Amino acid sequence: MSVLKNTLIASMAVLASTAMTNAAEWKPEKPINLIVPWGAGGATDLVTRVVAGELESALGQKVVVVNQPGASGAIGSKAALDADRDGYTWTAGAAKDLGTYAVTGRLDTKIEDWHLFLSSANVNVISVNPDSKLADMGAFVDRMKDGKPIAVGTSGVNSAGHSAMESLVAATGGKYKHVTYEGGAKAVLSTVAGETEASSQLLTEQFEMLKGKRIRPLAALSTEPLELEGIGTVAPITQWLPEYNPTPIHFGIFVPKGVPAEVVATLEEIWSTKIKGSQALKDYANAKGSVVTVLSGEEAQKAVRPSIQVSAWQLFDGGQGKVSPEELGISRP
Amino acid sequence: MDGLSMLGEALISGSTPIQLFHVGWSTLLGIFVGMLPGLTATMGVALLTTLTFHMEPQVAIVVLLSMYVGTIFGGSRSAILLNIPGTPASAATTLDGFPLAQAKQAREALGMATVGSFLGTLVSVVMLAVLAPVLADYALGFGAFEFFWLAVFGIVISGRLTALNDPIKGWIAGILGLIIAMIGQESLHAYPRFSFGSTDLSGGINLIPAMVGAFGFAEILHVMAGKHKAQISDVSGRMLPPMSTIKKYWFTVPRSGVVGTIIGIVPGVGEDIGAWVSYALARRASKEKEKYGKGSLEGLLAAETGNSAAVPGAVLPVLTLAVPGSAPAAVLMAAMIIHGIRPGPMIMIESPTVIYDVTVALLLAAAAILIFGLILTKPMLRVLQVPKERLHPIIFVLCTVGSFAIASRPFDILIMVVFGLGGFLLRQMKYPMAPIVLGLVLGSLLDQNMRRALVLSDGSFEPFFTRPISAVLMAVTVITVVMGIPAVGRLFARLKPTKSA
Amino acid sequence: MKKAFQNASADVISGYVFTILGFLVVLGSWAMPDFSELGASWYEAPGLTPGLLGAALSVCGVLLVMRAPTVEEQGEDKLSSDQDEPMLELLKDPKSRQRVYITASLCVFYALVMVGLLPFWLATALFVFAFIFGFEYEPGCERALLYRRAMVALIIALATSVAVTLVFQELFLVRLP
Incomplete structure (x- = not known):
């Protein structure tokens, strides 16, 4: 409830501020480039295209989605960072990635260097092949602790699935066999095919397979049970690991700071009205099992903080980090 | 046969004038996108996704599928006329298409490619409509071990087929492509290989600028260096290959169609491999092997049937597994989801008509490429009559823009130039270009699947040889290498020189 | 006969270049970290695939160099008769x-x-x-x-x-x- 209240207050504040700056409303004169730093068809690409469509009608201008994948999203993000700060080049993705490029040394940028416009949040689900002998999450945790390592499919180092498994390792002290795939869809498919025993990708990426009963959910990395139409109830991880502190992954559109103030003001206004009430976004979220979480400004920064902390320290402790998160002002979670 | 009757119903209800209009313009646009070097099917479909946003879902699917079919077909036009594959899918088409055009048979080659694309789509669509649920699960049989062999096999056959007299040069080109694909961040530890601290290099070498350079720029240099005036091609010729020719090669169509479809279904490999494998099979079975690579209508037919059949093939697992069979199919899937169609295992239960809507859209697109292909033959042939001094600067401008267009990265223009200059030199020494491009496509597939397979088997090599599909792919690969080794053969058996022409 | 010899020498030179290039790739792959300190096995090393490919390139390069004299012996009828122009013609x-x-x-x-x-x-x-x-x-x-x-x-x-x-x-x- 308090979240909702905060949101209301914030959106009112935004409304108030936009009311003042309304005189300088931004009317883009040419198409906007929205760089998706991942491949076409992935989780980021999908939600970004939905939001881009809503923005197009709100701005009265084309928003061209350009896929610029490579180096875990660093290449596309760099392009947006290097572009003219005229408000015509944006990027998109998961906020935790943007916040950790400085740790891995891929890109010298901090999350505070960006205006965040979040649209949806996603949770990880641990699912297994239907033939797996793992009856529930308890059995999964037990086998992580001692037993033959479970082959878990993810979409690679620092992907949402990998971070989730690493956090389980931290919580249980166990181990697993990390098998990486080119993208979440293929990681999930490997579990369907039985090449891997389990998948820890985002619910969005598993949704259809869960509905089709091609994989079996064990637990959601959340504190509350998930009620999913056509799938049933997925138990929260805290049922087995009460200490576990899940961090949802936020997706959104990012605009580098330094763009004209009216660009930011206009976007914030669109965010608190049009995007918040967007039926297309709701439908998309319902269809893919994600949660509409429309946030911007300070609030967005606050919301993404925990996932950045967790991910940054995981990377650093795992030997992937070149710069200590401490030096970047990211404290240990 | 329930599938076929539902297909018939969908065909009748789907052929309204407005649907036909949408099929028409989007296929035509697709053909142009495919013809321009650098603009690919993936880009074409992605571009239209944004434009279809406010359309009805059924219309959007029709538009996007027509675009996809059109681009893969359109790539054959520049492959035949200019020796520059418009999209990577047409690399195998250049092998016989361009020699035919040089031999004043451009018109017949364009016609044959059109017929091949049309029939390939047709065969594949029938397979999709009748066998969708069965075939999708077959893709699940492809695991890391099988993908490893598939990648090796792809390089081996392409190296062999593009350098028939000298396969070792084809294989060197293929390995070179694979090594270039190693540049950039790898998947297991996100370690940037051969990047020397550059963010651009750590993102890897993009396929499209490399291909546009190796084929486009290198071809420009090659043509401009030639002393002879541009050959004015014979524009008369026949538009359609005579019935007797088609009859002679008829079996190529079902074989290439089925093979192309199956390759298309396998995730991660698409139209390009479909064309190569079907070309290889056609050559193996051909009575006129010696014509291959020098202007074989049969080879051209096989390549074009194979790549077009892979299109419905790639769409099939999108529908039933929500796993795209190729890059353009991935964008298509994204578009479907945006339009509220939820592909995946539930599609047969939730919206079974979608499969038949897709089938009808593909059928109409196939008809459209047949019609446009034949209508546009004549104006396209005029390209050959433009003097090279006037044509090639324009093509180079297109190469530059095309390289840049895919990701708006100036670095890609540099890649295009480097591959063009290097490719020209290698071509002068009789190294084929196509395996380099295929190596770039297959590099990450090879790397990821080899190491993934070893992770899964805890370092054991056994499953590479014992899993059934693996074993078959391995056997075919080994046979291809051994059969194509006159170099090694000559080296070790100088006493008894064996020659296979 | 002379033309065939030139072709062969272009093969020898490019063969040497590829042999050396392959060797350099192997060296570069060998120098890559193997992440064994993080518990990674040998088969997870980033250098594995490029190393093997580099070796394969070297082998092909050597084969090309060794084969070249045979081309000369056999003359040009077998290898370049059906090719439209001999190697490096445009550069010569x-x-x-x-x-x-x-x-x-x-x-x-x-x-x-x-x-x-x-x-x-x-x-x-x-x-x-x-x-x-x-x-x-x-x-x-x-x-x-x-x-x-x-x-x-x-x-x-x-x-x-x-x-x-x-x-x-x-x-x-x-x-x-």
Whole structure:
């Protein structure tokens, strides 16, 4: 409830501020480039295209989605960072990635260097092949602790699935066999095919397979049970690991700071009205099992903080980090 | 046969004038996108996704599928006329298409490619409509071990087929492509290989600028260096290959169609491999092997049937597994989801008509490429009559823009130039270009699947040889290498020189 | 016979180049970290695949070098009879070589220097004009003919520039360099 209240207050504040700056409303004169730093068809690409469509009608201008994948999203993000700060080049993705490029040394940028416009949040689900002998999450945790390592499919180092498994390792002290795939869809498919025993990708990426009963959910990395139409109830991880502190992954559109103030003001206004009430976004979220979480400004920064902390320290402790998160002002979670 | 009757119903209800209009313009646009070097099917479909946003879902699917079919077909036009594959899918088409055009048979080659694309789509669509649920699960049989062999096999056959007299040069080109694909961040530890601290290099070498350079720029240099005036091609010729020719090669169509479809279904490999494998099979079975690579209508037919059949093939697992069979199919899937169609295992239960809507859209697109292909033959042939001094600067401008267009990265223009200059030199020494491009496509597939397979088997090599599909792919690969080794053969058996022409 | 020998020597040189390149790739792969301190197994090392590929390239290079003399023995009938032109022909002929140099310099200058420095349409128009006129210019031909050719080149240059800019920017929504 308090979240909702905060949101209301914030959106009112935004409304108030936009009311003042309304005189300088931004009317883009040419198409906007929205760089998706991942491949076409992935989780980021999908939600970004939905939001881009809503923005197009709100701005009265084309928003061209350009896929610029490579180096875990660093290449596309760099392009947006290097572009003219005229408000015509944006990027998109998961906020935790943007916040950790400085740790891995891929890109010298901090999350505070960006205006965040979040649209949806996603949770990880641990699912297994239907033939797996793992009856529930308890059995999964037990086998992580001692037993033959479970082959878990993810979409690679620092992907949402990998971070989730690493956090389980931290919580249980166990181990697993990390098998990486080119993208979440293929990681999930490997579990369907039985090449891997389990998948820890985002619910969005598993949704259809869960509905089709091609994989079996064990637990959601959340504190509350998930009620999913056509799938049933997925138990929260805290049922087995009460200490576990899940961090949802936020997706959104990012605009580098330094763009004209009216660009930011206009976007914030669109965010608190049009995007918040967007039926297309709701439908998309319902269809893919994600949660509409429309946030911007300070609030967005606050919301993404925990996932950045967790991910940054995981990377650093795992030997992937070149710069200590401490030096970047990211404290240990 | 329930599938076929539902297909018939969908065909009748789907052929309204407005649907036909949408099929028409989007296929035509697709053909142009495919013809321009650098603009690919993936880009074409992605571009239209944004434009279809406010359309009805059924219309959007029709538009996007027509675009996809059109681009893969359109790539054959520049492959035949200019020796520059418009999209990577047409690399195998250049092998016989361009020699035919040089031999004043451009018109017949364009016609044959059109017929091949049309029939390939047709065969594949029938397979999709009748066998969708069965075939999708077959893709699940492809695991890391099988993908490893598939990648090796792809390089081996392409190296062999593009350098028939000298396969070792084809294989060197293929390995070179694979090594270039190693540049950039790898998947297991996100370690940037051969990047020397550059963010651009750590993102890897993009396929499209490399291909546009190796084929486009290198071809420009090659043509401009030639002393002879541009050959004015014979524009008369026949538009359609005579019935007797088609009859002679008829079996190529079902074989290439089925093979192309199956390759298309396998995730991660698409139209390009479909064309190569079907070309290889056609050559193996051909009575006129010696014509291959020098202007074989049969080879051209096989390549074009194979790549077009892979299109419905790639769409099939999108529908039933929500796993795209190729890059353009991935964008298509994204578009479907945006339009509220939820592909995946539930599609047969939730919206079974979608499969038949897709089938009808593909059928109409196939008809459209047949019609446009034949209508546009004549104006396209005029390209050959433009003097090279006037044509090639324009093509180079297109190469530059095309390289840049895919990701708006100036670095890609540099890649295009480097591959063009290097490719020209290698071509002068009789190294084929196509395996380099295929190596770039297959590099990450090879790397990821080899190491993934070893992770899964805890370092054991056994499953590479014992899993059934693996074993078959391995056997075919080994046979291809051994059969194509006159170099090694000559080296070790100088006493008894064996020659296979 | 002589031609075959030249072909063979081009093979030998490129064979050596690929052998060395493959070897360098193996060395580079060997130098990559293997992440064993993080518990990774040997088969997870980033250098595994490139190392194997480098070795394969070296082997192919060696085979090419060793095979080359046989080509010479067998003469050109087997290996190059059906190829339209012998190796490096375009680079050996001085006239062709000159044309390659001019084409390459024009293209490289356009793609890497002019694009990005000048507005795209201007760079393109200049390049196309220079290319066409440069190759069609023949010293000592009639003034009127020269004038006509310049006009044709100019028209094509402007048309290309306008058409490409419009098609890509407006129709395909590509941001031009």
